[in-house]
Every structure is written in structure tokens, then in C-alpha cells.
Amino acid sequence: MRKFVSIALIVTIVVLPILSLNQVFAVNVLISPPIAPRAPGQKTAVILDSLEQVYPFGFYGKLIVEQLQSAGYQVTVLQNRNVTLDFLVNQLHNYNVILWRTDSYTWEHREFWYVGQFASSAVQAEYASDFAQGWINGNGGIMGVSFDFINEHFPANSLPNVGLMLLISTDSNVYAPTFITAGANAVVYCIGEVSLAFSNIDDLTGQLTSYLTQGQTLYNAVYNSVSPFVQNVQTEDPLDSSYPPPFWYLGNGTLTLT
Numbered sequence: 001m002r003k004f005v006s007i008a009l010i011v012t013i014v015v016l017p018i019l020s021l022n023q024v025f026a027v028n029v030l031i032s033p034p035i036a037p038r039a040p041g042q043k044t045a046v047i048l049d050s051l052e053q054v055y056p057f058g059f060y061g062k063l064i065v066e067q068l069q070s071a072g073y074q075v076t077v078l079q080n081r082n083v084t085l086d087f088l089v090n091q092l093h094n095y096n097v098i099l100w101r102t103d104s105y106t107w108e109h110r111e112f113w114y115v116g117q118f119a120s121s122a123v124q125a126e127y128a129s130d131f132a133q134g135w136i137n138g139n140g141g142i143m144g145v146s147f148d149f150i151n152e153h154f155p156a157n158s159l160p161n162v163g164l165m166l167l168i169s170t171d172s173n174v175y176a177p178t179f180i181t182a183g184a185n186a187v188v189y190c191i192g193e194v195s196l197a198f199s200n201i202d203d204l205t206g207q208l209t210s211y212l213t214q215g216q217t218l219y220n221a222v223y224n225s226v227s228p229f230v231q232n233v234q235t236e237d238p239l240d241s242s243y244p245p246p247f248w249y250l251g252n253g254t255l256t257l258t
Contacts, residue, residue: 045073045097048087050116051196052079057101060202064099064209071213071257073097083116085127085136085143089153092162097257098184099166099205103196105144112137112144113169119143150175154182164218164255168205170194176250186218186251194246204245212257219253 045068049057065075073096078087092098102114117123119138130136135149159182166188167176176189188208194201204225211221226245 043071043073043097044076044095045099046076046078046092046095048083048098048100048102048116049077049079050083050100050102050114055196057202058199060199060206063206067206067209067213068097068257073257078116080116081118081142085115085117085123085145088115088145092154093159094161096161096163097166098162098164099168099209101168101202101205103194104170105140107137107139107144108134110134110137110146111171111174112146113172113175115143115145117143147175147178151178154178156181157183159183164188164212164257166205166208168194168201173248180250184251186249186253186255188218188222188247188249190246191248192246201246204247208247209257215256215258217253218249218251218255222247222249 047057047061047064049061061077065077068075076095102116104111104113106112119141123143124131124138127136130149130152131138133148135146135152137144137146159179162179162182162184164186165176165179165184167179167190169190170193171191172189173191176187179187190201196202208221208225211224212218216224226247
């Protein structure tokens, strides 16, 4: 995991008691099957947490689930090996909101993003062409995909139902435009290297989703999350410099999650 300078963030969200959030998470969140059953008109969201085993989403994951549910979304959470290539390729179009929490790594001068699925001969056979072209990497035992894989498997208009994607990862600005072309109404992405250490990015993501589910537009939610740091008015210590958060967005800035 590559390091990124820490982001000091004061949480302004009104937090429910932890027990209440745990109950919401345990009772109402669909861990499986991958496709969440839904009633006609039901708004759906999926959280793909490819790093739960290494960097648990913990409290912030539960908080974001509660925020989305409060805005009327049925939420599915997939973690670690339950995030699969098949899910990425064949099921993302079923969801209105997608949050993908992952990170990038480099192998033989090519950048990959962790999926979470374990490497296996069956997966290699199913995606033989992608492996042959170097678009999938499983050398660490966990599947990773390159920009070329994402670009190949998400052609224009392949995600017509997706309103918002939140790509919480190092260098997710690289593939964010592909998801816009695929049909996502808006994509929030990270620029450059980020770190999940100390939950700084998770904290910021929780703030962002809080603004969105309270009715703020995407532009205002991103701006209000980022501007205190950019304007050097919010630091952890008087001796600290400001830390510009890496978030920005593409697409429809008037989108909300209400």
C-alpha cells in the first residue's frame, strides 16, 4: 500500500449510536447473493470492499450503509473474495449507486486495481484472453485488473442505470472517464496516491455521502468536503500544513442521492 500524506478531517456528521448502526448493518444489508432482489422502483446501492481483510471499513462502512438506507437505497455489501470479476463485468449495471473501495499496485510496469477474488485455474480459463493480454494479474493470489480490462469490459452505454460511482482508490482518476462513457451519470474519483491508514479516506468518504444523502448536489458535496483543506482553514495541529484531499468528480454536478 503506497503512502499518501495524512488528511486531517473533523467529522461533522451526526452519528447514531454504534449499536444502532451495527443492527442496521447486520439486519438490512445484503451480503449475498450478489444481485440484490428489489421491488419495482427500488433504489439500489452496492459497496465493493476489495480491501476489508487488510484495511477494515469498520465504523465508516456501517455509517455509509446507514446513510444510503436513510435515503431509500437497498444496500448490498460485498467484501474481499466476494468481489469477483464476473460481478464487475456482469452485475454493476443493476445498481444505481456503486462504491468501490480498492487500491492499486504495479506489476511489470503496469498498474492494477485489486478486485478481491482469489486467483484460480477456473478464473484463468474463463478470462483466458484477458490474462493472455496481461489485463488481469493474479500473481499475489488475489485478482487485479488493469485499465485495459476496465476499458474493454465497460463499453459505451453498458451502465445505463448507474447514477453515481464512488471510486475510493489510488489513481482512480485513470479509469473514471471510462465509467462516464459507459453511462454513469457521475463519478467521484481520487487523484494520485491515497492511503487507507488511519481511516482518513474512509472518514472523508463518509462526509461526502452524508452531504449527498442530505440533499446537497454532487458539486456542493465535493466542494464542501475539499475546500476547508484547500483553503488552509482546517488542520489537525497549528504546526501542520493543509492537506488537499484527493477527491474530485466527473459528470453531472447537480446529482443528489435523495
